[in-house]
Amino acid sequence: MSASLRRKLSEWLTAYIFLAPWIFIFSIFVVFSIGWAFYLSFTDYNLFSPPKWVGLSQYIRVLRDKEFYQYALPNTLKYVAIVVPTQTVLSLIIAFALDQKIRLRRFFRTAFYVPSVTSSVVISLIFIWLFSKIGIVNQIFNMKVDWLNNPTYALPTIMMVNIWSTIGTMMLIFLAALQDIPVALYEAAEVDGANRFQIFRYVTVPALRPAIFFVVTMGVIGCFQVFDQIYVMTAGGPLGATTTIAYLIYKWAFGSTNIRMGLAAAVSFILALMILVVVLIQRRFIESREE
Amino acid sequence: MSRKIFALLALVVVAGLVLAACAPQTVTVTVPVEKQVTVERTVEVPRERVTVRLSGWAANPQETALLESILYRFSVENPDIVVKYEPITGDYWQAIKTLVGAGEEPDIYYMDIFQFPFFAKEGVLLPLDDLMASTGTSRDAFIPSLIDAFTYEGKTYGIPKDFNTLALFYNKGLFDQAGLAYPTDNWTWDDLKAAAQALSNPDQNIYGLGVPADPGRFPIFVFQNGGRIMTEDFSDTLLDRPEVVEAAKFYTGFYFDKSGALPSDVGEGWQGTAFGKGNFAMVYEGGWLIPYLNQQFPDLKYSAVLPPKGPKGYGNLVFTVAYVISRNAKNPEAAWKVIEFITNEASQTMVLESGFALPSRAALVDHPYFKDHPESATIFRGANGATPFMWGLYGSDVNEKMGQALERIYLKGQDPAESFQQAAQELRAIIGK
Numbered sequence: 001m002s003a004s005l006r007r008k009l010s011e012w013l014t015a016y017i018f019l020a021p022w023i024f025i026f027s028i029f030v031v032f033s034i035g036w037a038f039y040l041s042f043t044d045y046n047l048f049s050p051p052k053w054v055g056l057s058q059y060i061r062v063l064r065d066k067e068f069y070q071y072a073l074p075n076t077l078k079y080v081a082i083v084v085p086t087q088t089v090l091s092l093i094i095a096f097a098l099d100q101k102i103r104l105r106r107f108f109r110t111a112f113y114v115p116s117v118t119s120s121v122v123i124s125l126i127f128i129w130l131f132s133k134i135g136i137v138n139q140i141f142n143m144k145v146d147w148l149n150n151p152t153y154a155l156p157t158i159m160m161v162n163i164w165s166t167i168g169t170m171m172l173i174f175l176a177a178l179q180d181i182p183v184a185l186y187e188a189a190e191v192d193g194a195n196r197f198q199i200f201r202y203v204t205v206p207a208l209r210p211a212i213f214f215v216v217t218m219g220v221i222g223c224f225q226v227f228d229q230i231y232v233m234t235a236g237g238p239l240g241a242t243t244t245i246a247y248l249i250y251k252w253a254f255g256s257t258n259i260r261m262g263l264a265a266a267v268s269f270i271l272a273l274m275i276l277v278v279v280l281i282q283r284r285f286i287e288s289r290e291e
Numbered sequence: 292m293s294r295k296i297f298a299l300l301a302l303v304v305v306a307g308l309v310l311a312a313c314a315p316q317t318v319t320v321t322v323p324v325e326k327q328v329t330v331e332r333t334v335e336v337p338r339e340r341v342t343v344r345l346s347g348w349a350a351n352p353q354e355t356a357l358l359e360s361i362l363y364r365f366s367v368e369n370p371d372i373v374v375k376y377e378p379i380t381g382d383y384w385q386a387i388k389t390l391v392g393a394g395e396e397p398d399i400y401y402m403d404i405f406q407f408p409f410f411a412k413e414g415v416l417l418p419l420d421d422l423m424a425s426t427g428t429s430r431d432a433f434i435p436s437l438i439d440a441f442t443y444e445g446k447t448y449g450i451p452k453d454f455n456t457l458a459l460f461y462n463k464g465l466f467d468q469a470g471l472a473y474p475t476d477n478w479t480w481d482d483l484k485a486a487a488q489a490l491s492n493p494d495q496n497i498y499g500l501g502v503p504a505d506p507g508r509f510p511i512f513v514f515q516n517g518g519r520i521m522t523e524d525f526s527d528t529l530l531d532r533p534e535v536v537e538a539a540k541f542y543t544g545f546y547f548d549k550s551g552a553l554p555s556d557v558g559e560g561w562q563g564t565a566f567g568k569g570n571f572a573m574v575y576e577g578g579w580l581i582p583y584l585n586q587q588f589p590d591l592k593y594s595a596v597l598p599p600k601g602p603k604g605y606g607n608l609v610f611t612v613a614y615v616i617s618r619n620a621k622n623p624e625a626a627w628k629v630i631e632f633i634t635n636e637a638s639q640t641m642v643l644e645s646g647f648a649l650p651s652r653a654a655l656v657d658h659p660y661f662k663d664h665p666e667s668a669t670i671f672r673g674a675n676g677a678t679p680f681m682w683g684l685y686g687s688d689v690n691e692k693m694g695q696a697l698e699r700i701y702l703k704g705q706d707p708a709e710s711f712q713q714a715a716q717e718l719r720a721i722i723g724k
Contacts, residue, residue, distance in 0.1 A: 046409075046413070047388055047389065047391070047392035048388075048391060048392055048409075048410075048413035048415055049413060066717065066720070128560070132555070132558045132559075133555055133556060133557070133558050134557065134558030135558065146555050146556070148555075149553075149555045149702070150702065151702060151703075237694075237695075237698070238698050238702060239695055239698050239699060239702065239703075240695070254382070254384070254385040254388070255687065256685075256687035256688060257405065257406055257408065257409050257684065257685065257686040257687040257688075258409055258684045258685055258686075258687070258688075259388060259409070
């Protein structure tokens with residue numbers, strides 16, 4: 001054995017010894033759990049009796065389930081399609097505004113960030129009151145809409161809540177990225193005679209591309225998995241109008257008298273696959289222009 | 292002697308817990324603490340102690356204190372059995388199902404009748420008949436509709452701990468205002484309808500009757516109309532039968548002619564609050580409404596009568612919870628001793644006098660407590676001829692589809708027959724019919 005090989009081996013060994021605690025935890029709580037869930041998605045399992053192998057039939061059942069293709073899937077896609085762009089654009093604008101030297105800048109930064117450090121359950125409860133039929137929102141606008149009990153308005157209401165509560169975190173990421181942009185770039189653009197909008201469009205936004213990618217990715221993952229606001233505010237109702245895929249997983253796994261763990265596991269993997277595909281497409285879209 | 296001191300000390304602790312729990316709210320809790328003092332006897336030093344684990348949800352601190360004081364009395368009489376009370380906070384069913392799945396469940400736990408079919412079918416519960424015979428505990432001692440509910444394939448799996456039924460609660464002030472006579476136990480649907488119409492005043496946000504799209508309220512109208520929700524063996528749904536559709540027409544009719552409303556119409560999530568605030572003159576609720584009203588709306592003048600009879604007579608729902616023993620229990624005999632004690636007549640009397648729940652013992656029907664608490668008496672009597680709130684293995688799906696059928700009528704103005712037809716079809720797709 002040559003000396004260099006021996007050194008390489010000892011380097012490896014050292015690395016893996018340092019990694020060992022993490023690998024140990026990772027393999028139990030991530031690899032094993034996901035593997036077990038993947039196995040369960042091919043079985044009929046109700047927690048009490050041992051899992052029964054049923055092949056692909058749980059996946060077929062999910063795709064044929066009216067609740068999945070009529071409510072959960074379209075609701076989730078609608079939710080992602082509206083919430084992700086809205087919260088990204090709004091948080092970018094707010095971050096840009098709060099990056100300027102305006103008065104009370106610190107106050108606004110804090111105010112916009114407060115919802116992000118508040119429990120989503122508490123936020124949901126507050127919004128239930130705000131949007132109740134005799135709530136403040138209806139009183140201000142002199143309306144009589146039962147927001148959360150109306151199949152047309154329930155999902156948009158929850159979208160609003162989520163946009164409002166996540167904007168803070170995304171604004172913070174954008175703010176950090178904005179402050180990373182070298183001043184020289186702006187100065188060069190000014191020398192070239194660019195106006196403020198052009199500077200924003202051709203200097204700021206391209207320089208923010210990695211941050212945008214990060215924010216959109218986190219937004220997509222979070223929105224596909226939206227659960228707590230729905231669990232607290234509408235429980236998937238009225239008439240399935242706010243049933244999302246994540247809520248369906250909960251309902252099949254724990255929310256019913258007859259546990260359908262295999263079915264829930266199958267939907268989970270369908271959801272994971274959807275998120276993966278969307279993130280890959282979106283990476284193509286945002287990163288390809290960089291080169 | 293030291294036993295005695297210990298007993299008194301523990302008593303002080305329990306009493307302290309009760310008092311501490313009561314301090315912030317002004318609830319008069321009549322936990323008969325004095326009775327514990329009379330338990331003074333020399334107890335042999337036990338040779339071997341057996342541990343029994345008991346779990347339930349913790350509804351409120353007072354109820355927990357009550358159970359703990361009953362368990363304390365048990366420990367004095369049975370020094371060889373240690374009861375470890377482990378209340379589960381949060382989502383009880385998620386927790387208990389996971390525990391059962393892992394084989395780590397407590398020896399004794401609470402079982403709601405609604406969840407019972409799944410546990411019974413999966414064989415994770417211990418049949419209690421032999422244990423009952425060993426202590427001479429008779430099924431007849433319990434209210435039949437309760438003990439029957441926890442019977443599966445001829446075997447008893449649970450001893451009902453308490454129960455609730457629905458009663459028609461009415462706001463005396465609103466009745467006086469409208470110059471109407473108070474409801475009686477002999478009311479019919481026609482009386483209900485006439486009173487609701489006379490009481491309603493939508494301009495002032497006052498409605499006669501609360502008619503939520505709630506699968507825990509609507510079925511009594513089906514029963515009163517001679518219908519059923521499911522077949523006898525729960526293998527098929529009867530939601531598309533004419534009796535159900537007619538009941539739905541009558542029930543939702545209150546909403547459409549403004550003699551009734553949904554809780555959300557007056558900005559509430561629960562009709563109990565709407566009743567307390569005087570928005571609803573009448574609501575169908577259970578005994579849980581009484582402590583809530585006493586705490587939140589102490590000035591409200593109200594009472595309760597049996598649900599009015601429909602075209603086919605009386606119908607009501609029974610909500611009940613039992614103690615069950617796990618099939619994995621290492622000491623079934625000890626576990627049974629615990630259940631036997633906490634459901635015996637003395638303990639059940641304590642439950643009744645505490646005012647939290649109604650006892651499952653049939654003999655307590657003549658207890659003087661009912662004389663001073665007519666609402667509780669009504670709910671206790673309501674069990675006679677009532678149907679357990681349980682729709683078989685797919686109970687949660689039945690509830691969901693039934694609720695959605697009502698929502699479609701309310702929110703989309705769908706025809707009741709069509710809406711319940713759809714509910715039945717969707718349900719059959721799930722049950723696999």
